[in-house]
Amino acid sequence: MINKVLPILALTAILIGENVFSQSQDSLLVAAIQSNTYNLAVTDGKFSGNGAEIIRKAISEAQFLLVGEQHGIREVAAFTGALFLEGTNSGFEYLCIETDPFIASVLEEKAGSDVEAYLDFSKAFPMSVPFYGFKEEFDLLQKAVKASKASGPVLWGTDQVFMTAPRYLFSRLAEIAPNKKAEQVALAYLEKAKAAFEEAMKTNNPSKLLLYSLKPDDFKTLYDAFGKASGEATRIIQAIQKSQEVYLLWAMKKQYDNNHARSQLMKKQFMEYYNRAAQGGKLPKVVFKFGSTHTYRGLSAYDQFDLGNMVSELAEMNGRYSLHFNVTGVTGQAQGPFGPPRPFDNTRSMNPVIAQVIASRPDTKQWVLMDMRPLRNSVPDKVLQPVRDMVYGYDFWIFVPDAKPVTGF
Numbered sequence: 447m448i449n450k451v452l453p454i455l456a457l458t459a460i461l462i463g464e465n466v467f468s469q470s471q472d473s474l475l476v477a478a479i480q481s482n483t484y485n486l487a488v489t490d491g492k493f494s495g496n497g498a499e500i501i502r503k504a505i506s507e508a509q510f511l512l513v514g515e516q517h518g519i520r521e522v523a524a525f526t527g528a529l530f531l532e533g534t535n536s537g538f539e540y541l542c543i544e545t546d547p548f549i550a551s552v553l554e555e556k557a558g559s560d561v562e563a564y565l566d567f568s569k570a571f572p573m574s575v576p577f578y579g580f581k582e583e584f585d586l587l588q589k590a591v592k593a594s595k596a597s598g599p600v601l602w603g604t605d606q607v608f609m610t611a612p613r614y615l616f617s618r619l620a621e622i623a624p625n626k627k628a629e630q631v632a633l634a635y636l637e638k639a640k641a642a643f644e645e646a647m648k649t650n651n652p653s654k655l656l657l658y659s660l661k662p663d664d665f666k667t668l669y670d671a672f673g674k675a676s677g678e679a680t681r682i683i684q685a686i687q688k689s690q691e692v693y694l695l696w697a698m699k700k701q702y703d704n705n706h707a708r709s710q711l712m713k714k715q716f717m718e719y720y721n722r723a724a725q726g727g728k729l730p731k732v733v734f735k736f737g738s739t740h741t742y743r744g745l746s747a748y749d750q751f752d753l754g755n756m757v758s759e760l761a762e763m764n765g766r767y768s769l770h771f772n773v774t775g776v777t778g779q780a781q782g783p784f785g786p787p788r789p790f791d792n793t794r795s796m797n798p799v800i801a802q803v804i805a806s807r808p809d810t811k812q813w814v815l816m817d818m819r820p821l822r823n824s825v826p827d828k829v830l831q832p833v834r835d836m837v838y839g840y841d842f843w844i845f846v847p848d849a850k851p852v853t854g855f
Contacts, residue, residue: 471828471829472799472832474825474829475799475825475829475830475832475833476799476802476803476806478820478821478824478825478829479799479800479803479816479821479833480803480806482816482817482818482819482820482821483803483807483814483815483816483817484496484497484500484814484815484817485497485809485812485813485814485815486498486501486812486813486814486815486844487812487813488521488524488525488527488528491524491527491528491531491589492528492531492532493528493529493532495812495813495815497813497815497817500815500817501529501532501815501842502532504769504819504841504842505529505532505533505536505538505769506536507536507766507767508536508731508761508766508767508768508769509729509730509731509732509760509761509764509766509767509768510731510732510733510734510757510758510760510761510766510768510769511529511533511538511732511733511734511768511769511771512733512734512736512741512754512757512768512769512770512771513525513526513529513733513734513735513736513741513771513773514736514737514738514739514740514741514742514754514770514771514772514773514840515735515736515737515738515773515774516738516773516774516775516780516792516849517577517737517780517782518780518781518782518787518851518852519775519778519779519780519781519846519849519850519851519852520580520582520849520850520851520852520853521773521775521813521846521849521850522735522773523582523583523585523586523852524582525771525773525844526541526586526733526735526773527585527586527589527590529733529771530586530589530590530593530733531589531593533731533733534593534594534595536731537731538731538732538733539594539595539596539600539730539731539732540594540596540599540600540601540602540719540723540730540731540732540733541587541590541594541600541601541602541732541733541734541735542601542602542603542604542716542719542732542733542734542735542736543577543578543587543601543602543603543604543734543735543736544576544577544603544604544605544735544736544737544740545575545576545577545578545603545605545608546603546605546606546607546608546611546685546689547602547603547604547681547685547715547719548603548607548611548614548615548618548682548685549574549575549576549603549607549608549611549614550599550601550602550603551599551601551603552567552575552614553575553578553584553587553601553603554587554591554599554600554601557584557587557588557590557591557601558588558591558592561584561855564584565855567614568855570614570617571611571613571614571617573610573643573783574608574610574611574613574614575608575611576605576608576783579854579855580781580852580853580854580855581852581853581854581855582852582853583852584855586735587601590733596723598722598723599719602716602719602732603715604711604712604713604715604716604719604753605708605711605712605715606685606688606689606692606693606708606711607657607685607686607689609652609655609657609658609689609693610643610646610655612635612639612655612656612657612686613636613639613640613643615682615685615686616632616633616635616636616639617632617636618678618682619632619635619668619672619679619682619683620632620633620636622678622679623671623672623679624672624673624679627671628671628672628679631667631668631671631672632668632671635656635664635668638656639656642654642655642656642659643655643656653697657686657689657690657693658690658693658694658697660686660687660690665683665686665687668683669683688707688711691707692704692707692708692711695707701748702748702749705748705749705750706750709740709750709751709752709753712740712752712753713752713753713756716753716756716757720732720760729764729766732757734753734754734757736753736754738772738774739752740752740753740754741753741754741770741771741772741840742754742755742770742839742840743755743758743768743770743838743839743840744835744838744839754768754770758770769841769842770839770840770841770842771840771841771842771843771844772839772840772842772843772844773844773846774792774843774844774845774846775790775792775845775846775847775848775849776792776793776796776804776845776846776847776848776849777789777790777791777792777793777847777848777849778790778846778847778848778849778850778851779849779850779851780849780851781851781852781853781854787851797832797833797836798832799832799833800816800833800836800843800845803816804845810847811847811848812847813844813845813846813847814843814844814845814847815842815843815844816842816843816844816845817841817842818836818837818838818840818841818842818843819841821833821837822837822838
């Protein structure tokens with residue numbers, strides 16, 4: 447009997463010891479994060495709280511500042527606006543956004559004017575602008591365009607063409623058509639795009655949009671009408687064709703291929719902007735605002751070495767560095783592309799260690815800024831494991847209690 451009991455007791459002691467050791471590791475990790483956690487707010491468009499100086503010091507020698515956002519909450523626009531304005535003191539001039547290059551150009555033109563100019567465009571081509579058709583988001587663009595000293599485009603759009611945007615692009619093709627025949631071709635496709643948009647809205651079925659139904663013969667017709675010179679018209683047709691490829695991969699449930707094609711397109715189009723801006727011999731300094739998977743350093747949640755990883759490597763090759771900020775709500779409401787705002791509760795999926803740190807804060811209404819950089823040297827890797835991806839994927843995590851949705855015009 448004794449021979450049977452002793453191994454059981456030994457195993458129990460080992461399990462208890464491992465549990466105690468694990469708890470002590472978690473306590474050490476929580477304490478380490480707490481010691482690098484600060485309050486943050488945006489007051490009158492500028493950072494405030496004891497985390498403000500941490501950000502100011504961090505960005506002074508950076509080349510790229512990347513904001514990974516939870517879409518649809520107004521605090522992201524407030525944070526990015528304050529970051530851009532602070533960055534102008536260190537030479538930041540460009541804002542890279544999650545739109546295509548053509549919509550980015552329209553947004554820059556309208557942001558340099560007034561809200562009415564944007565509203566006129568929005569009435570002509572409703573739902574053609576992803577993310578920036580809200581007051582807080584458009585206000586961010588106005589601040590960036592006004593504050594930048596760049597001689598070239600301030601807004602860099604590197605994404606694919608939004609699925610509802612071809613109406614504007616066919617309208618633009620008609621404007622720049624080299625002859626009457628090309629103009630008629632563009633106008634014919636504009637009418638098709640408008641009819642498809644109305645059908646998609648009526649049936650609540652995005653697959654009715656023209657972008658999904660264009661065939662190789664359609665692109666041949668467009669190329670034949672406009673020629674294949676490397677001008678704006680050719681770039682527009684190529685952008686529509688590439689964007690269709692991205693969307694069809696998703697429709698075919700080839701999610702990896704879809705995300706890979708999209709990330710490759712983002713990187714290619716970013717480098718086109720970057721190389722033009724670098725022609726004067728000065729390193730372009732850029733602020734980014736994208737969904738958080740695109741601004742991650744390392745392999746993203748979608749298994750891509752995405753735009754964020756590429757520019758982090760580029761900065762290092764230039765003898766600089768990139769800083770990556772993740773801004774997300776704890777609870778609150780977020781505005782989707784359609785319909786009313788929806789409540790969310792991110793505590794359900796939050797890392798337990800991070801949740802414990804947030805819960806320990808005395809003021810539960812303040813934004814929480816976690817600086818992950820010191821943990822990379824001060825905490826043993828074994829202890830760091832529960833939050834390892836968070837520590838290396840982003841330099842700063844900003845958590846917003848009771849986040850508010852962006853608002854329409």
